[in-house]
Amino acid sequence: MEYTTLGATGVKVSKVCLGTMTFGEQNTEADAHSQLDYALERGISFIDTAEMYPVMPRAETQGATERFIGSWLKRSGKRAGVVLATKVAGPNPNLHWVRGGRNKLDAANIRAAVETSLQRLQTDYIDLYQLHWPSRNVPIFGASAFDPGKERACVAIEDTLAVLGQLQQEGKIRHIGVSNESCWGVSEFIKQAELKGLPRIATIQNLYNLTARHFETSLLDETCFREQVSLLAYSPLAFGQLTAKYLDNPKAHGRMTIFPANWSPRYMRPGVLAAAAQYAALARAHGMTPAQMALAWCYTRWFVGSTIIGATTLAQLKENIDALGTVLAPDVVAQIDAIHASLPNPGQ
Template structure:
């Protein structure tokens, strides 16, 4: 397993990260512990979670994912063996159970979120603390274009950075990152940190996969020049790129368990068509659709770590094994040809 440095930080993380959003919904506590153990056996030292998890988000289960990771830390005492990342939710309309639905990225909310996450995770510090989504109006979660009509009051980036910087000084978090951000947002975080001598972001966690390569439209250059590392999430587009839903209409997964209510961008007809084309290409070259999709992410120069999620160890093994695949120039050219005809349908 290869390791890489996150941004300008001292964090050395595996190029594969264990995503945990199924812990507490699709996975039991015992299954969650087995997944973490297996990931460590395979050389993965990076675990990503969020106060919002598991998904589908709901009051009854919110926080269970962090609870399960915390019980693993307490049971096995391997806190120093992992780089632990979690996230604070942004403005949460429709998520009334997170700080009574009044959540934002201000000092009061971030401090409350950090303290609660530390308690659930049963640790004294968080290695990488991320803003799950922006406070301001921004085109995220399948919104393809920026819409000025959706402008709303928001917490200033400098204000958010100020409280995060205080928490770093207090030792409760080590480094900070952003998620579901735009090129403007990433650049503004860098600019405000430099202007006010505040903590600098080291990473950005954005969706990146064969049906959503929008990171390549400016954020790749920004990441390179600003030394902000990409943590690629949803490399299988919620399982769509495994082609399992096309192979079996009753396949178990987020898109069948939570139809239409969760990430409808992956239900778009053009996403289904593109996924089937990628699946045909993979099988023509002796790969499973999931393995090719993951190998693509693992091989991109700008991806510091790819966040994989699984509901069982068989899936987890296949996902990790895909790191050994070297895509041929023919396959890469064919992927780019499909992409040229069906450009980012899940953006």
């Protein structure tokens, strides 16, 4: 395992982070504990979750992921050995069961979210507390263009930072990050922290994979480099499309077949399917599995602090971790870039 430092925090984490959003939906509590045990055996020290998990989000299962991690932490006694990250849900009318739909990123909601996450996780502190998506209007989850017509009332960034600072002082959270953020958002979080003496964000958890490389072209990579904000890359396999399992078998078991087709339509776009087929052919031509190549590419990008991987089986988890040792030859990287140039960001 390789390790890196989160932003300017001095906190070391594994380059591979265990994502857990399948715990409680596709994985039982026993499955979750087995994955956590195996991940730590392989050197993973970084675990990511969220209050709204598992996915797909449902009132009946919300919070189960954190509860499964909490029961594992209690059973294993390994809290001190992991860097634990979770997230607070932002405004979303479709998540009306999370705090009764009161999901603004204000003091009352963030405090309530932190307290319930601590209870479910059975811990006294959260190492990295993240805003799952912005309070303001911003294109996320498949929307690619900013639309001023969708402006809405939102909590000021400095107000959100202020309560996070109070929770830091109380010892309930240690470091903070954002997720699904824009270049403007990162810059504004940094500016308000510096102007008002508030806590500085250390990480940004954004979509990044072979079909979604917008992070490279939106100035986020330069902004985050200069401001020492680490990228936590999520969905590196594009909901399984980059494993080619759906290409090989359209009815393969996974999120794309067990969840409603309209839940994440971006991964069903013709461009994504075409790109996934070309990347799979390239990987196989060079003696790699499609998943191995997609993950190895993500693991070695200079601006990726840690890559969040998820799995429903230990065999998948093993393959995903093993890809860390794969070295991509320069000609393979050149061919990846050529495919990207012909089919740029279909999954963004």
